[in-house]
Structures are given as C-alpha cells and as structure tokens.
Amino acid sequence: MLLENRYYQLVSQEIAGERGAFHVRLLPECAIYQGHFPGNPICPGVCQIEMIKECATLLTGRDLRIRSVAQCRLTALASPTVCPELEVEVLASSVENGFLVRATVSDAKQKYVDFKGEMICREA
Amino acid sequence: MRKVDITRLIPQRAPILMVDELVRVDGDEAETSFEVKADNYFIEQGSLAEVGLIEHIAQSASALAGYKAITAGATEPPVGLIGEVKRFHCYRCPRVGETLRTTIRMGAEVAGVTLLSGETRVQEEVVADTQMKIFVP
Numbered sequence: 129m130l131l132e133n134r135y136y137q138l139v140s141q142e143i144a145g146e147r148g149a150f151h152v153r154l155l156p157e158c159a160i161y162q163g164h165f166p167g168n169p170i171c172p173g174v175c176q177i178e179m180i181k182e183c184a185t186l187l188t189g190r191d192l193r194i195r196s197v198a199q200c201r202l203t204a205l206a207s208p209t210v211c212p213e214l215e216v217e218v219l220a221s222s223v224e225n226g227f228l229v230r231a232t233v234s235d236a237k238q239k240y241v242d243f244k245g246e247m248i249c250r251e252a
Numbered sequence: 253m254r255k256v257d258i259t260r261l262i263p264q265r266a267p268i269l270m271v272d273e274l275v276r277v278d279g280d281e282a283e284t285s286f287e288v289k290a291d292n293y294f295i296e297q298g299s300l301a302e303v304g305l306i307e308h309i310a311q312s313a314s315a316l317a318g319y320k321a322i323t324a325g326a327t328e329p330p331v332g333l334i335g336e337v338k339r340f341h342c343y344r345c346p347r348v349g350e351t352l353r354t355t356i357r358m359g360a361e362v363a364g365v366t367l368l369s370g371e372t373r374v375q376e377e378v379v380a381d382t383q384m385k386i387f388v389p
Contacts, residue, residue: 130294130296130301159267159293160267160268160293162265162266162267163264163265163266163267163269164264164265164268165263165264165265165331166263166265168331170333172268172307173306173333173334173337174294174303174304174306174307174310174334175303177303177306177337178294178301178303181302181303193302193342193345194302194303194340194342195341195342196339196340196341196342197306197337197338197339197340197382198338198339199336199337199338199339200337200338200340201335201336202333202334202335202336205333205389245340
C-alpha cells in the first residue's frame with residue numbers, strides 16, 4: 129500500500145460481498161502537504177483516488193492497478209482540516225481479470241469524490 | 253519560447269513536484285518532460301503508480317497555464333486543482349529511470365474551468381492518456 133499510514137489511517141472497515149465501507153483518518157503531518165501547497169494544505173485529488181484503489185484492494189483481496197478511469201469527479205475541496213475523517217464506499221463488480229469499481233469519498237457534510245473506473249489484477 | 257524554471261510555472265513543490273521542464277509551447281499545445289526517480293512519492297514496486305501519471309499530466313497543464321500567466325506579467329503561477337478526470341487510460345506504469353514526455357492540449361476556459369487532454373509517452377510508447385478539467389479556486 130502506497131498511502132496507508134502515510135497519507136491516511138484505516139480506522140474501521142465493513143465488507144459485505146462486493147460492497148465495502150472504509151472509515152479513514154487523514155494524517156495532517158503527511159509530507160505531501162509540504163508541496164500541495166506550501167502554507168496551504170489541500171488533499172491532492174490523486175491521493176484520494178489512490179486511497180480508493182487501496183480500499184478496493186482490501187475489499188477484493190487482490191493486488192489491483194488502475195487500468196482506466198471512465199469518470200472521476202472531485203466535487204469539493206478536501207483538506208485534513210476540512211475533513212479530518214472520511215468514509216470511502218466501494219462497490220467492486222467482477223469483470224474479466226479485474227473489477228469495475230464505483231466509489232465515493234464523503235463525510236457527514238458533503239461528497240468529495242465520485243469515482244467510476246476499471247481496476248485489473250496485477251500480474252504475479 | 254523562453255526557458256523558465258519549473259518552480260516559477262507551477263505552485264506544487266517536493267515531494268509532489270511532478271514536472272521537470274516545460275519543453276515546448278505552441279499556442280494551446282505544450283510538451284513537458286519528467287524523469288521518474290526512485291525517491292518519487294508515488295513509486296510502488298519500482299514503478300510510478302497510475303495516479304502519479306494523472307498528477308504529472310495535471311501539472312503539465314498547469315505549467316502551460318503558468319507560462320501563459322508569467323508571460324502576461326503575473327509574478328506567481330496560478331493554483332489549479334483537478335476537478336474531473338475522464339477517459340484516463342494507463343497502458344503501463346513507467347519504471348524508475350524512464351523519462352516521460354507529455355503533450356497537453358488546452359481547450360476553452362469556461363467560468364474558471366479549463367478542459368484539456370494529455371498524452372504521456374516513454375520514447376515512442378504511449379503509456380497513458382486522459383481528459384481532464386482543471387479549475388482555479
């Protein structure tokens with residue numbers, strides 16, 4: 129996992145079939161905020177997407193890589209101050225050699241990410 | 253075009269500075285380069301993770317926007333954020349030591365949102381392409 133315990137911490141998870149809900153805590157001391165942006169910490173959208181990939185990996189038990197993103201909307205500005213804790217909800221439907229993944233990242237206030245893409249199992 | 257240091261063109265800094273150089277600007281088209289180094293934040297099993305490619309393409313577009321802004325007299329590059337990623341494909345994750353060359357085509361700007369497309373190659377091989385919306389908050 130690239131970002132677990134570096135960018136976020138997994139607090140709890142609930143998995144039921146092809147659905148998973150992952151409660152995560154953002155780590156405000158993460159080095160990424162030194163550069164994104166100096167003096168103005170904002171969650172990089174790509175880190176939110178990588179977090180979805182890691183939750184999909186936990187859900188499916190497979191080592192996944194992103195083959196395509198049909199559409200991913202970043203609908204609100206996120207930062208460790210704005211949203212210290214987040215809910216990552218993932219639906220992974222089996223397709224040949226991988227999964228169609230739909231996911232959202234949100235908290236009680238709003239939705240930050242709406243993701244639709246295809247992830248494939250990494251070759252051994 | 254005149255050569256401008258990348259830190260004057262985009263506001264991102266280490267460890268998430270994902271463009272080395274703005275190589276060419278031609279109207280609404282530009283080309284950037286970026287070497288994948290071992291200490292890159294997005295290295296996973298010796299390769300650049302897919303999201304590293306997305307970020308590199310977004311910052312390539314920011315470099316073009318920054319070049320236009322600086323050329324027009326701005327002193328600081330604008331802060332742009334990804335609003336949407338659409339039709340992104342990762343054909344292969346580039347390995348440490350490889351150099352990315354990315355072509356950006358900027359579309360129209362409407363209400364602070366710019367549509368663009370980007371294609372990233374390692375030598376002749378296309379490794380990723382995408383469409384994207386960047387907005388300036």
